[in-house]
Amino acid sequence: MALDLWQLRRQKRMTIEELARTAGVHPALIKAYELGERSIPERDLERLASALEIDVEEIKELSDPPPRGPSRPAAPSPLEGEPPRPRYDSGPRYDSGSRYDSGSRYDSGSRYDSGSRYDSGRPSYGRSDSGRSGYGGSEGRPSYGGGEAGRSGYGGGEGRSGYGGGEAGRSGYGGSEGRSGYGSPNYNRGYGDRPAPRYDSERGPARPPRPDYRQDRPDQPDRIERRPDRPLRKPGGLKRRPQVAPARPSQLEHLKILLQQLDMSGDDLLRLAGKPLSMLNRREASHLLTTCQEMLAERKPERPKGKRQRPYLPESVDEHELVYLTQIQLDENPMHLTLFNGATLEGTLKGFSPYALTLVTSGGDEVTVQKLAIAFYQVKPSPDGEGADQDGES
């Protein structure tokens, strides 16, 4: 069942800013979507669904505005004997001369996004200590009574977003932690000719929940009503796009290669994926790629560690001679070396390197010969052997 965007966002414990950043949608737009002032276009629907890690169908295209939060929690009663708190509106009012002096309620004017009313740099409701305003925000940043550092929130107690309720003690018009927002102490400073509200203990019963803000603006009918040519679409009756994009061509190509390596046919693929290759979406293709790679890894024998893998070239390896010399050294067989100038040398191999051989001659001397100087060598035939060194022909 589709839910309102704000509900889904709260379920994910995300702020509007976080959602905006993740989805790549402007926070003001998200706020408008959540307030139900705008229906969510399909492009943003997909982005938001992706950011919230849900399916597109789970988001209502036109959200119902979030319910008003409960009345502000009662402020602690003044201690007995304590002098009554001074009224904050007794002094000079802040923002005198601004349009907020008109005494109108914060929400009695035009919509929050109505443009120039909440221009940058002008103080506004919910102004926080950091100098950034809420409800339209300074520097042109829209926010709704945002708390400190311009973080959005409809009077959110900690500057966290929220529309007056839902998260206890945080958001809501009755923001509980005394920060900016409609329930903050700043709110009590008063504005315009309207006296600042007092704490509940002074005011008596809690203020009834505010009516829907749209009802406060009969002069500005709902956007949908203003556009009768655009039929109101039912949230459930939308023609949805596929929730996940189709698989990338590169994914399909990679899959084909892997399936070939696995000797898998189309039927095997159907069993594995449950659908043909062309019907896979991006997520399914990714999952299938992982599965195939794992299957392939299981089939391949593990390469011996420490063994350098090189393409085979007859002359790219030098280990044959190394192995041969090692065996000669172990067997302690005498060697017969013929050098490039025709000289010969006999002895037992004591050691060798890629570039030289060290022999111990019969007299006990050690002689190191560079391979460069060697024409050929052989294991010296035993005295009773046949045909010693008979291959040399001049």
Add this chain to the structure above:
Amino acid sequence: MSASDYLRYLRAVKGGPTPQDIETATGVPAGAYRQIEQRYRSMGTEEELASLAAYFEVPTEELTSRVEWSRKALSAALVVAVEQDRPIQLALRNGHTITGKVQWSDLGAALLKLEDGHEVVVQRHMVDRWQIVEA
């Protein structure tokens, strides 16, 4: 014999100077001599080969004529001899000729099994000519 093998041979004849020594003496760029000697494909400019020929006191043509004689040709002949199980005849620069079946060959040497059963390891840089013996 390829130019690289021939250079290797010349270096041996000259007493085994290092590639760095040769580069210093001839003015060949650092690393170039090693590339010429070790690479399988044709390497070295005419100027470099002329400098090396002068250093080794051989005619320049001895080197330039071998540049296109790829070292791979000997490798290919050794591989063919193994695949066809035919003996190969290697004529060495010191005048020896060795004929036998190739047991293995690698970067620096080849093992030939002679008709009498003895084994000889021939250093590749000594091989001047070769021929696969007809069966």
